[in-house]
Amino acid sequence: MNHSSPFPRIAVTVFVAVTPMLLVRAWAADRITLTNSIDNDEAIVLLNGCSTEKVLRVRHHLDIDNVAKGSCLSEAIVFSSSNAMFLRENLEWKNNDTDTIDIALKKPVKVDVVIWLARADAKTGPDGAETHIKKANELFDNNKVGVTFAATFEEVFSDTDAVEKIGTSCSPLNVKSERGPNVFTEGSINVYYVTKADSGVTCKPQNPDILFIGTNASPTSLAHEFGHAFSLSHEDPGTTNVMVGGSAETRTNFTDGQAFRMNVKCSSIVANDPSDLQARLSTTPEPSHSCRHCDDNTGGSSSAGSEGCPSIDLDVEHK
Numbered sequence: 001m002n003h004s005s006p007f008p009r010i011a012v013t014v015f016v017a018v019t020p021m022l023l024v025r026a027w028a029a030d031r032i033t034l035t036n037s038i039d040n041d042e043a044i045v046l047l048n049g050c051s052t053e054k055v056l057r058v059r060h061h062l063d064i065d066n067v068a069k070g071s072c073l074s075e076a077i078v079f080s081s082s083n084a085m086f087l088r089e090n091l092e093w094k095n096n097d098t099d100t101i102d103i104a105l106k107k108p109v110k111v112d113v114v115i116w117l118a119r120a121d122a123k124t125g126p127d128g129a130e131t132h133i134k135k136a137n138e139l140f141d142n143n144k145v146g147v148t149f150a151a152t153f154e155e156v157f158s159d160t161d162a163v164e165k166i167g168t169s170c171s172p173l174n175v176k177s178e179r180g181p182n183v184f185t186e187g188s189i190n191v192y193y194v195t196k197a198d199s200g201v202t203c204k205p206q207n208p209d210i211l212f213i214g215t216n217a218s219p220t221s222l223a224h225e226f227g228h229a230f231s232l233s234h235e236d237p238g239t240t241n242v243m244v245g246g247s248a249e250t251r252t253n254f255t256d257g258q259a260f261r262m263n264v265k266c267s268s269i270v271a272n273d274p275s276d277l278q279a280r281l282s283t284t285p286e287p288s289h290s291c292r293h294c295d296d297n298t299g300g301s302s303s304a305g306s307e308g309c310p311s312i313d314l315d316v317e318h319k
Ligand SMILES: [Zn+2]
Pocket: 224, 228, 234, 244, 245, 246
């Protein structure tokens, strides 16, 4: 009885098996692959250029619509937790062929921090430097900035000469040369925990590697000052952005536009270090320049700023 209709069954089988393959082939013209992801998180990939960004979410690989030859989406920026921000410039898209953009992620950029404890109660507890550095690492990682802080602690509060040299503020701005190795470490961010009733200050633009944290700091204050050292200015109050002034503990967010600037803007302490910058730039093809002078005009649109920097407002939801 059932032997009477074998052909329609075969026909249905062939249709189901073949048609989706044809659809996938026609659609999946280009491919982005990610390797070396430390957390295997869903990375944010921005194809950037000509006043626009194409926002993609990629875990291992993603097939995308064919990007036309000569497209102004000329670079790929990748944010992935526990990996360095990745930037590849001068992408060359072809028509018809499958372009594969292979992105080998790298370890996060490690920033050495020396925390000079110029007051006795500053290291431990909920308001201490240990809590602050942990919070800074958490905020930078949660927002996929690609930077990690390695702190060492120097207890100098009983050394009156050291405490005097450290002072309590950025002035005079030439203190660096007068400080000497017992209160300043070259090549590190130097953070001074002092008795001043203040949340914190970064001695920029002269000495962005010198920060002061006062007695009014909250656990988010150190991350906020690191943001200043990495080129960022204040954001308007009323949001949860880390760069809102004051010391609110509700500050949790860096935008992707801010994360890009911290890594690449010339006034950022890490973008100015060629070896650090090289850690996040793809070397093939060769990067065309070492750092960028991004425009911070917030504008409210997603249009790219100067020198191809994404808008500072660009903020992709991280899942
Ligand atoms: Zn500030």
